[in-house]
Amino acid sequence: MTAPVLRRPSAADHARLLALNNDHATELSLLSADGLAALLATAFHARMAGEGAALLVGLDQDAAYDSPNFLWFRARHPRFAYVDRVVVAPAGRGRGLARALYADFFAAAVAAGHDRVCCEVNTDPPNPGSDAFHAALGFREVGRATLPDRGKSVRYLMLGLTQPAGCG
Numbered sequence: 001m002t003a004p005v006l007r008r009p010s011a012a013d014h015a016r017l018l019a020l021n022n023d024h025a026t027e028l029s030l031l032s033a034d035g036l037a038a039l040l041a042t043a044f045h046a047r048m049a050g051e052g053a054a055l056l057v058g059l060d061q062d063a064a065y066d067s068p069n070f071l072w073f074r075a076r077h078p079r080f081a082y083v084d085r086v087v088v089a090p091a092g093r094g095r096g097l098a099r100a101l102y103a104d105f106f107a108a109a110v111a112a113g114h115d116r117v118c119c120e121v122n123t124d125p126p127n128p129g130s131d132a133f134h135a136a137l138g139f140r141e142v143g144r145a146t147l148p149d150r151g152k153s154v155r156y157l158m159l160g161l162t163q164p165a166g167c168g
Contacts, residue, residue: 004100006047009040009055016052020087027127028085029150039065044081045108047101053092056101057084060114068147069120072156076143080158081109083119098133110161117159118142124153131155 009017018036021028031039040046044060059065059082061074073080083105088097109117121130123144134157143156 004049004054004095004097006049006100006104009046009048011037013048013052014040017048017055020052020055020089021085023089024087026125027122027130028087039084043084044112045105047104049088049097049101050092052089054086054088054097054101056086056098056105058082058105058109058117059084060109060112068145068150069154069156072120072143072145073118077116077118079114079116081105081112081114081117083117086119099137102137106161115161117161118157120145120154120156122152123155 014033014036018031018033021031021036039057042059042063042065043057044063045058046056048055059070061078061080061082063070063082065084067084070082070084073082083102086098086101106117117139119134119139121127121134137159139157139159141155142158144154145156146153
Protein backbone atom coordinates (compact mmCIF):
# COMPACT_ATOMS: atom_id res chain seq x y z
CA MET A 1 0.00 0.00 0.00
CA THR A 2 1.40 3.39 -0.93
CA ALA A 3 1.55 6.10 1.68
CA PRO A 4 -1.28 8.63 1.42
CA VAL A 5 -0.45 12.12 0.24
CA LEU A 6 -1.06 14.58 3.05
CA ARG A 7 -1.28 18.34 2.62
CA ARG A 8 -2.36 21.48 4.40
CA PRO A 9 -5.97 22.35 3.55
CA SER A 10 -6.54 25.38 1.36
CA ALA A 11 -9.61 27.62 1.20
CA ALA A 12 -10.75 25.60 -1.83
CA ASP A 13 -11.01 22.52 0.43
CA HIS A 14 -13.14 24.11 3.13
CA ALA A 15 -16.57 23.11 1.77
CA ARG A 16 -15.57 19.43 1.47
CA LEU A 17 -13.93 19.42 4.90
CA LEU A 18 -16.89 21.17 6.50
CA ALA A 19 -19.20 18.48 5.09
CA LEU A 20 -16.85 15.74 6.33
CA ASN A 21 -16.71 17.29 9.80
CA ASN A 22 -20.43 17.87 10.08
CA ASP A 23 -21.25 14.37 8.81
CA HIS A 24 -19.46 13.23 12.00
CA ALA A 25 -20.68 15.95 14.38
CA THR A 26 -21.67 13.36 17.01
CA GLU A 27 -18.05 12.26 17.36
CA LEU A 28 -16.55 15.72 16.76
CA SER A 29 -18.65 18.85 17.05
CA LEU A 30 -20.64 20.79 14.52
CA LEU A 31 -18.79 23.65 12.81
CA SER A 32 -19.95 26.57 10.70
CA ALA A 33 -17.96 27.59 7.63
CA ASP A 34 -16.50 30.50 9.61
CA GLY A 35 -15.76 28.19 12.54
CA LEU A 36 -13.82 25.79 10.32
CA ALA A 37 -11.86 28.64 8.73
CA ALA A 38 -11.00 30.06 12.17
CA LEU A 39 -9.99 26.64 13.51
CA LEU A 40 -7.71 25.97 10.54
CA ALA A 41 -6.17 29.45 10.89
CA THR A 42 -5.50 28.77 14.59
CA ALA A 43 -4.08 25.30 14.04
CA PHE A 44 -0.52 24.45 14.94
CA HIS A 45 -0.80 21.68 12.34
CA ALA A 46 -3.62 20.73 9.97
CA ARG A 47 -3.44 18.10 7.27
CA MET A 48 -5.87 16.40 4.96
CA ALA A 49 -5.62 13.28 2.85
CA GLY A 50 -6.96 13.03 -0.66
CA GLU A 51 -9.74 15.32 -1.73
CA GLY A 52 -11.26 15.47 1.71
CA ALA A 53 -11.08 11.76 2.61
CA ALA A 54 -9.56 12.56 6.01
CA LEU A 55 -8.62 15.53 8.18
CA LEU A 56 -6.58 16.12 11.33
CA VAL A 57 -6.52 19.50 13.08
CA GLY A 58 -3.99 19.97 15.87
CA LEU A 59 -3.30 22.88 18.18
CA ASP A 60 -0.61 23.64 20.70
CA GLN A 61 -0.82 25.20 24.14
CA ASP A 62 -0.57 28.73 22.73
CA ALA A 63 -3.75 28.52 20.63
CA ALA A 64 -6.49 31.06 21.24
CA TYR A 65 -9.13 28.36 21.62
CA ASP A 66 -11.95 28.06 24.13
CA SER A 67 -12.89 24.38 23.91
CA PRO A 68 -13.35 23.02 27.44
CA ASN A 69 -11.37 19.92 26.45
CA PHE A 70 -8.42 21.97 25.20
CA LEU A 71 -8.61 24.18 28.29
CA TRP A 72 -8.55 21.07 30.53
CA PHE A 73 -5.13 20.17 29.13
CA ARG A 74 -3.90 23.77 29.21
CA ALA A 75 -4.71 23.98 32.94
CA ARG A 76 -2.53 20.94 33.61
CA HIS A 77 0.36 21.10 31.14
CA PRO A 78 2.52 24.09 30.21
CA ARG A 79 3.38 22.61 26.82
CA PHE A 80 1.56 20.09 24.62
CA ALA A 81 0.26 19.31 21.15
CA TYR A 82 -3.47 18.66 21.01
CA VAL A 83 -5.52 16.78 18.43
CA ASP A 84 -8.74 18.77 18.24
CA ARG A 85 -10.31 16.56 15.60
CA VAL A 86 -9.48 13.71 13.30
CA VAL A 87 -12.02 12.28 10.90
CA VAL A 88 -11.93 9.80 8.04
CA ALA A 89 -14.76 9.49 5.51
CA PRO A 90 -16.35 6.03 5.37
CA ALA A 91 -14.87 5.41 1.90
CA GLY A 92 -11.38 6.15 3.25
CA ARG A 93 -11.47 3.85 6.27
CA GLY A 94 -9.11 0.91 6.51
CA ARG A 95 -6.52 2.56 4.25
CA GLY A 96 -4.23 3.86 7.00
CA LEU A 97 -5.26 7.50 6.63
CA ALA A 98 -5.73 8.17 10.35
CA ARG A 99 -2.42 6.48 11.18
CA ALA A 100 -0.66 8.53 8.50
CA LEU A 101 -2.22 11.76 9.79
CA TYR A 102 -1.18 10.95 13.36
CA ALA A 103 2.37 9.98 12.34
CA ASP A 104 2.67 13.29 10.50
CA PHE A 105 1.30 15.17 13.54
CA PHE A 106 3.68 13.36 15.90
CA ALA A 107 6.64 14.32 13.69
CA ALA A 108 5.53 17.97 13.63
CA ALA A 109 5.04 17.96 17.40
CA VAL A 110 8.50 16.50 18.04
CA ALA A 111 10.07 18.97 15.59
CA ALA A 112 8.42 21.81 17.54
CA GLY A 113 9.82 20.46 20.83
CA HIS A 114 6.63 18.96 22.26
CA ASP A 115 6.94 15.89 24.46
CA ARG A 116 3.26 14.91 24.61
CA VAL A 117 0.17 14.71 22.42
CA CYS A 118 -3.25 15.05 24.01
CA CYS A 119 -6.79 14.44 22.82
CA GLU A 120 -10.19 13.37 24.06
CA VAL A 121 -12.55 10.60 23.02
CA ASN A 122 -16.26 10.52 23.75
CA THR A 123 -17.48 8.04 26.32
CA ASP A 124 -21.09 9.23 25.97
CA PRO A 125 -22.03 8.91 23.23
CA PRO A 126 -19.46 6.12 23.01
CA ASN A 127 -16.85 5.99 20.27
CA PRO A 128 -15.35 2.47 20.51
CA GLY A 129 -13.53 2.75 17.19
CA SER A 130 -11.65 5.82 18.37
CA ASP A 131 -10.97 4.21 21.75
CA ALA A 132 -9.40 1.18 20.05
CA PHE A 133 -7.42 3.31 17.60
CA HIS A 134 -5.93 5.53 20.31
CA ALA A 135 -5.16 2.55 22.56
CA ALA A 136 -3.31 0.88 19.67
CA LEU A 137 -1.19 4.03 19.29
CA GLY A 138 -0.31 3.93 22.99
CA PHE A 139 -2.49 6.74 24.34
CA ARG A 140 -3.39 6.45 28.03
CA GLU A 141 -6.31 7.93 29.95
CA VAL A 142 -5.36 10.88 32.17
CA GLY A 143 -8.81 12.18 33.11
CA ARG A 144 -12.54 12.34 32.42
CA ALA A 145 -15.18 15.04 32.17
CA THR A 146 -18.89 15.46 31.59
CA LEU A 147 -19.86 18.35 29.33
CA PRO A 148 -23.61 18.78 29.88
CA ASP A 149 -23.85 21.84 27.63
CA ARG A 150 -22.48 19.71 24.78
CA GLY A 151 -24.35 16.53 25.65
CA LYS A 152 -21.11 14.55 25.93
CA SER A 153 -18.80 12.85 28.36
CA VAL A 154 -15.16 12.35 27.42
CA ARG A 155 -11.97 10.56 28.38
CA TYR A 156 -8.81 12.67 28.20
CA LEU A 157 -5.91 10.81 26.62
CA MET A 158 -2.18 11.49 26.40
CA LEU A 159 0.79 9.97 24.61
CA GLY A 160 4.40 10.76 25.49
CA LEU A 161 6.69 11.50 22.55
CA THR A 162 10.37 10.70 22.27
CA GLN A 163 12.55 13.65 21.37
CA PRO A 164 15.26 12.83 18.82
CA ALA A 165 18.75 14.19 19.46
CA GLY A 166 18.86 17.93 18.90
CA CYS A 167 15.12 18.54 19.45
CA GLY A 168 13.56 20.45 22.32
